[in-house]
Amino acid sequence: MNSLTLINILLTIIIYMGARKLAHRFPSPFTIPILTTTIIMICIFHFSGISYDAYTPAKEWITALLGPATVALAVPLYKNKDIIKQKLMPAIVGLIIGTLSSIVSAVWLSRAFHLSENIQAASAVKAVTTPVAIETVQIIGGDPTLAAALVVASGLFGAIFGPALLTMMNISEPFSRGLSIGTVSHAIGTSQIMGEGPIQGGVSSVAMGAAAIITPVILSVLYQFL
Template identity: 65%
Template sequence: MDSLTLLNIFITIIVYIGAKKLSQRVSSPLTTPILTATIIIIVFLSLMDISYQQYVPAKEWMTILLGPATVALAVPMYKNREIIKEKLKPAVLGLVIGTISTITSAVWLSKALGLSDTIQAASAVKAVTSPVAIEAVVHIGGDPSLTAAFVITAGIFGAVMGPIILNLVEISDPFSRGLGLGTVSHGIGTSQAMMEGPIQGAVSSVAMGLVAIITSIILPWIYPIIHL
């Protein structure tokens, strides 16, 4: 590991810690750590004239930690397993409907705007966690790199705007809020749900996983139909 990679990892960790402390002091969806940290790191890389290609090795090292971090989501899920089991059946029905609606609306909106087939395919999987989205989009002729950008953008937007929209429509139930955030903004939304409370975080984790499974099953069948 070279010195530049070490510097990028160090800066990323420090920036995220600072962003998290900011979100704790200023409680607002607009201070979501992933959003503020992303903006600050982009500014830093630009000022230091560090290209994205130079930053990639640091990103790959930090990506390794996603595995343990994802496994750690099982802890709040286990602690709140009773409420999850109690509402699992209606939740799964809602997730199926929500997933179909998300895919359909994204593709139809892209078509209405006259966007290319590649963008339509990427938009269809924007609400799914990156590893699943990148694999799934290949089967419908999409571009994995573009898909990754869509997934990250959708996750940040969902984490920022999701709580605001839920507040506007007066949805305060922890289970419902976690379900909504996990469904539309996968891991990034789950991190925001974790900040709201343990139930929200646990339910969002379940939603993120189930949406990935549902999308993997129905996408090859539904996409050719709505793409006509």
């Protein structure tokens, strides 16, 4: 690891820690740490002249930690295992429908706007966490870098607008809110919905993990017919 990579990693961590403090002091969907950090990092790169290629080694180190971070979400899963067992069958049905809807709608919209096949493939995996999306998109011939960007965009959109949309639709039951966010907004949405309570966070963690498992299976069959 060279000095520039180390500096970029430390800079990202410091900015993220500051963004967490900002979100705690001014709680809002628009102050979620990953959104604030992303905006600040883009501004720093733009005004300092640091290219994305120069930041790539740091990005790869940070991305490598997403796997262990995803596994760590098993903790809220274990703590809420009883309620998850009680509602297992409705959760499975909702998860499958949500995952199918996310994949089909993304691909159909891409085709409706005559976007390239590369974008169509990347959009199909936007609802799963980054490590899974990067591996899965290669199965259907997409670009891993583009897929990662769409994953982040999807997660940010879900984290910012998801809880508000659920509230507008009078969906207040904690289990349902957690399941919805985790299915379509992966880790970013899960980190946001955890602020509502342990049930929402635990169920969202389960939904995120389950979606990551079934998405490659669904895509390997469904994508041939879309």
